[in-house]
Amino acid sequence: MTAEESYWWQTAVVYQVYIRSFADGDGDGVGDIQGLRARLPYLAQLGVDAIWINPWYPSPMADAGYDVADYRDIDPAYGTLEDAQTLIAEAHALGIRVILDIVPNHTSDRHEWFRAALADEPGARQRYHFRPGAGADGSSPPNNWQSVFGGPAWTRVDSGPLKGQWYLHLFAPGQPDLNWDHPEVRAEFEDILAFWFDRGVDGFRIDVAHGLVKAAGLPDGADADAEPQVMLHTEGRHPAWDQDGVHEVYRGWRSVAERYTPERIFIAEAWVPSNERLARYLRPDELHTAFQFDFLRAPWRAEWLRKVVDDAISSAASVGAPPTWVLSNHDVTRTVTRFSRSQPAHLVDTAWERGRWGEEVPDHPLGRRRARAAALVQLALPGTAYVYQGEELGLEEIEDLPAEARQDPTWVQSGFTDVGRDGCRIPLPWNGTEPPYGFSPDPGAGLWLPQPWHWAQRSAEAQDHDPESTLNLYRAALRLRPELWSGAGPVEWIEVAPDVAAFGRGDAQCWVNTGDSEVSLPAGATVALASEPGVDRVLPPDTAVWLR
Numbered sequence: 001m002t003a004e005e006s007y008w009w010q011t012a013v014v015y016q017v018y019i020r021s022f023a024d025g026d027g028d029g030v031g032d033i034q035g036l037r038a039r040l041p042y043l044a045q046l047g048v049d050a051i052w053i054n055p056w057y058p059s060p061m062a063d064a065g066y067d068v069a070d071y072r073d074i075d076p077a078y079g080t081l082e083d084a085q086t087l088i089a090e091a092h093a094l095g096i097r098v099i100l101d102i103v104p105n106h107t108s109d110r111h112e113w114f115r116a117a118l119a120d121e122p123g124a125r126q127r128y129h130f131r132p133g134a135g136a137d138g139s140s141p142p143n144n145w146q147s148v149f150g151g152p153a154w155t156r157v158d159s160g161p162l163k164g165q166w167y168l169h170l171f172a173p174g175q176p177d178l179n180w181d182h183p184e185v186r187a188e189f190e191d192i193l194a195f196w197f198d199r200g201v202d203g204f205r206i207d208v209a210h211g212l213v214k215a216a217g218l219p220d221g222a223d224a225d226a227e228p229q230v231m232l233h234t235e236g237r238h239p240a241w242d243q244d245g246v247h248e249v250y251r252g253w254r255s256v257a258e259r260y261t262p263e264r265i266f267i268a269e270a271w272v273p274s275n276e277r278l279a280r281y282l283r284p285d286e287l288h289t290a291f292q293f294d295f296l297r298a299p300w301r302a303e304w305l306r307k308v309v310d311d312a313i314s315s316a317a318s319v320g321a322p323p324t325w326v327l328s329n330h331d332v333t334r335t336v337t338r339f340s341r342s343q344p345a346h347l348v349d350t351a352w353e354r355g356r357w358g359e360e361v362p363d364h365p366l367g368r369r370r371a372r373a374a375a376l377v378q379l380a381l382p383g384t385a386y387v388y389q390g391e392e393l394g395l396e397e398i399e400d401l402p403a404e405a406r407q408d409p410t411w412v413q414s415g416f417t418d419v420g421r422d423g424c425r426i427p428l429p430w431n432g433t434e435p436p437y438g439f440s441p442d443p444g445a446g447l448w449l450p451q452p453w454h455w456a457q458r459s460a461e462a463q464d465h466d467p468e469s470t471l472n473l474y475r476a477a478l479r480l481r482p483e484l485w486s487g488a489g490p491v492e493w494i495e496v497a498p499d500v501a502a503f504g505r506g507d508a509q510c511w512v513n514t515g516d517s518e519v520s521l522p523a524g525a526t527v528a529l530a531s532e533p534g535v536d537r538v539l540p541p542d543t544a545v546w547l548r
């Protein structure tokens with residue numbers, strides 16, 4: 001491996017595999033490792049450098065696998081440890097690296113540690129946060145923290161030796177928070193990392209990396225009203241999040257990663273108040289990269305694109321880390337839909353905000369056009385780009401799922417006011433004209449989330465031979481990206497018009513028009529790739545081009 005190859009993560013295109021919804025190999029209506037293995041050639045043809053697989057560990061699925069019961073095994077619905085190893089080897093043979101998802105803030109309530117805690121085995125409850133309740137009879141939660149999914153962040157134990165005690169869960173009740181002041185918790189996770197690194201895994205995405213360590217004494221937060229969404233807020237600090245003590249944990253993790261050749265890498269999911277706070281996670285002895293989410297919160301406006309790009313690059317550069325670009329993921333509204341309504345003049349308030357942009361009917365063709373243009377911007381920028389499965393097919397959010405089909409705990413915990421994240425997690429359409437669109441080998445399989453009846457045109461097969469399809473746009477962009485942009489140097493903005501964000505990097509330029517009227521392209525430039533067919537001398541609205 002050359003030195004350059006060991007820095008693959010600084011420029012990679014990483015494809016996010018939401019395994020439940022990627023491809024079903026065994027016909028039970030749930031995606032699995034067998035299905036993913038069968039589609040690796042599709043990913044190789046797409047041209048991605050790595051895949052990040054959402055949690056695949058044994059789990060009661062209180063939060064789609066982010067409630068882990070055993071960190072060293074595979075959920076039977078997804079396959080076996082042997083399948084996982086085969087997948088890792090096959091991906092590597094195709095030149096695709098494998099990144100897993102580690103969930104250190106909380107376990108499942110079925111994890112053996114939590115069961116031992118509930119049984120009051122000696123020393124077991126200290127690994128979590130158990131407290132007596134407040135009030136004369138202890139019937140109120142110990143503090144005012146709210147769950148990110150809605151409701152109090154505390155649940156009272158209703159039977160057994162700990163009856164009457166409360167335990168902390170910043171997410172669902174089935175996700176008790178670990179006590180990261182406990183040395184056994186720290187040692188256990190370093191061991192879990194090594195378990196997977198020894199099996200050839202190239203890195204980890206760290207779930208709620210800004211969680212884990214809480215302020216001593218678990219004091220009340222300042223503003224009780226704002227708390228359900230506090231993880232996502234851009235203002236203010238809260239005793240549950242982004243505590244300085246968490247950095248010591250990552251210094252330990254970095255030393256585990258450095259024991260391997262090539263070095264294994266980390267990417268933090270950390271929703272912190274500012275890029276400056278985020279940069280603290282990326283200091284040289286901590287994590288390698290972190291998602292920078294302002295890109296997926298930016299409205300479709302050139303001025304915002306310029307601003308979030310500049311902010312992301314300069315804050316990452318302040319600690320010598322590469323920037324990262326995310327247009328969507330399994331927690332947020334799909335890009336097509338986000339761009340299919342009127343655009344606000346500010347960053348979208350919360351990344352998990354969905355269905356709250358009023359009753360405006362989405363214009364999906366418009367949203368898709370903008371999403372295609374945004375992809376070209378994303379893939380022209382320096383650093384790492386993340387592609388969430390289905391973005392390459394131009395899928396939109398499914399906003400009209402029937403209530404009884406919804407799986408996201410947010411729906412119940414919010415008292416049925418927040419529809420949650422199921423609409424961006426619908427099983428992928430691979431081929432055919434009706435559900436399950438080749439997702440499952442059994443046409444009669446009941447899928448874990450239903451697909452819409454209008455996705456025939458969006459399947460991978462339907463797009464495969466259409467030169468104008470979104471799939472072929474992504475393929476072309478990923479093919480051209482190394483040639484045009486890798487090692488191309490810093491972003492240099494070109495003044496064109498308020499509604500145009502245009503930048504050069506080396507000999508290539510990327511232009512995007514977010515306005516209503518067309519603009520002239522520079523004389524003498526050649527269009528290497530355009531997000532819409534037929535772009536030549538002028539750049540139409542909601543279109544991007546790569547020029548050379």
Ligand code: NOJ
Nearest residue numbers: 063066103171207208331
């Ligand atoms: C962030 C994950 O992306 C999300 O899906 C999950 O619900 C929470 N962390 C809790 O683990």
